[in-house]
Amino acid sequence: MAAAPSMAAAIAASLPAPSAAPTPAAPTHEAIPASMAKVIDLEADIPIACIQLDGMVVSKIIKHAREAQGPSAHGILLGLDLDGTLEVSNSFPLPHHGSDDDDKSAKGIARYQASMLRSLKEVRADDSIVGFYQAMSLGSFYNQNLVETQAIQQDKLRHGGVVLVHDISRTARGNAAFRAFRLTRAFLDAYKRNNFSTDSLISHRLTFSSILEEIPIKIRTNPLLGAFLENLTAPSSASSSDPSPAAGQESVALPPSFSVLDIGTSSVTKNLEQVIEAMDAYKTEEGNIAYNQRQIAREKAKADGYIAKRKEENAARVAQGLAPLPEEDVSRLFKIPPEPSRLESMLLLGRIDAYSKTLEETSSTGLVKMYAARGTTSV
Template identity: 75%
Template sequence: MAATSMAAALAASLPAPQAAPTPSAPTYEAIPASMAKVIDIEAEIPITSVQLDAMVVSKIIKHAKEAPGSSAHGLLLGLDLDGTFEVSNSFPLPHHSNDEDDKSVKSVARYQGSMLRSLKEVQADDSVIGFYQGMALGSFFNQTLVDTQAIHQEKLRHGGIIIVHDISQTARGNASFRAFRLTRSFLDAYKRNNFSATSLIDHRLTFSAILEEVPLKIRTNALVSSFLSTLSEASVPPAAQTNPALATSSAAIPPSYSGLNLGTGNTPRNLELIVEALDNYRTEEGNLAYLQRQIAREKAKADAYVQKRKEENASRVAAGLAPLPEEDVSRLFKIPPEPSRLESLLLLGRIDAYGKSLEETASTGLVKMYAAKGNTGN
């Protein structure tokens, strides 16, 4: 009885339920005339440049520094406005040791969907416009990058972009960011899954025609500028605040010996990568040559069989006999399909990227070495 009266008292103290308001019909405002030419609803304005927010730059650099090796990759968020991809946000994707595992792929997809829903709930940019990839010494020519970008160019507005961040350049104090997308000729051959010699000639494909670079610029804001200014200011220890003499000496900028660094620390590793890529290319070319010889042997057998059958039919007709029926040569002889040369193209692109990185590193080191030699007076 007491429990019943207590429940009744609690129920009476609660506010009376109110009728749910009738939801109003959504209203849409017309796009202002001044913005009609800027907002590309039908995706008709071609993309000519990429604008990267400074906060995105810092997030990518931080992720690439913390990720093991060159496994840093993630999604880019933003919008396309008046022919420019404006990248306003990004988030990293988890890395798994075995990317081909179905469980790994599904877990990455779930994580990506969860992040996009969370960003949408807080009214942040949740439109995917591409992805970024951290790499070292120009090794971004690989099958995974091509496959991912091919999917993006098929499903995203304007095809999406790839932001490539060179970790080795950042380690030397030069933040390197470049934007790429697949060319139309390469994408057409990729959709047909045909990278034979004839297809490469028809599409005029070389390793330099796989990706096309898009001009990229970085937009800074007041928050990032303030943060960078605090990093450049000299800090005063607490002990020096009570002693002006210590404050004067401690506030002085310490000497920098960065000028003595020739910047050739990555040269041995770069040479190793070039040799490794050349060995892989030689192996791939050997495999292609073996397959070509095998195809030529099978075709020669098929042609010899067809020629022999024609001679037999000619002799039978001359003797007044019925010719033998023609047989399907493809069923009698297993002629292998022409091998794909995509891996060779990617290896050539990787060798070219390694060579350009080595040229940049070596040229800087040579200039510093000549300067150091001149200063010694020898």
């Protein structure tokens, strides 16, 4: 972690020193030209309608997710918003720590992030945070951690920021899957109130499908990246001095991949297991909610019975000409628990829906491959 600032300082030191500029005159404030009024959005009035990813950002995220070997890969997105398009031009990964000491891990990640931003600023690179990315598998991005992180971003970042989800399971099959999301206004309002009761869900019209809204993504490649990919895929003639290949034999930097020949039965099995686990978790959560609701109903029944009994006693005392007993605070006598939150249930439903859609896609492709393999074997 200490090597990043020193490397950035070395690069900054190698840059030419800025020439001495003359003393500027008094600043004059001019109106923004009409042609630039939409581009220079000082007040962040233009909503984000599209995400533009640089090809190098895509490559860095895929590399990080592959090296991390799991959904623990996450990092920061850097860029700029111009005329309704959020241009993501750079990214850097964040370290992953165990959950043994959450406070210490959070402070370490915060220090690392601040160090990286200072280093990027020293080399005059983009250092404006526009969101974060998260690697996941088979659509399992509906969780509390992602929602909490995105809620903090939408409260502090310009235009609210976005979360970029990268599906490592689809990338392993040869399809680079990226999706961009942000929290809806209705969900964010309920989250700020910390109220996910039944009445709150009805008033905000919240379901698992209205937690996140998806933003379209475009990927932009520059000539340098295109030349690099062309160099990787183009065959080159090996020299005779190289002992490994035969003289005059053509070689390719990228080895051939046979992933398209995989029927995909293993991924379908894993997907089914995750669907069953999510269903079991949802059933357990619904059982806990039902138990809490029964407790609330019992306590309310005791409180209502106590109030009715006190009213009868006061009526009898008034009939006897006696002063009624003072009313007591029922909330002190009976501890009625609050209504349980249904946020976890909604997230589990969203996870089941994402798993099911992934299962539909992988199983349909696998069936086609199985029929094709059966046809070739019969011939």
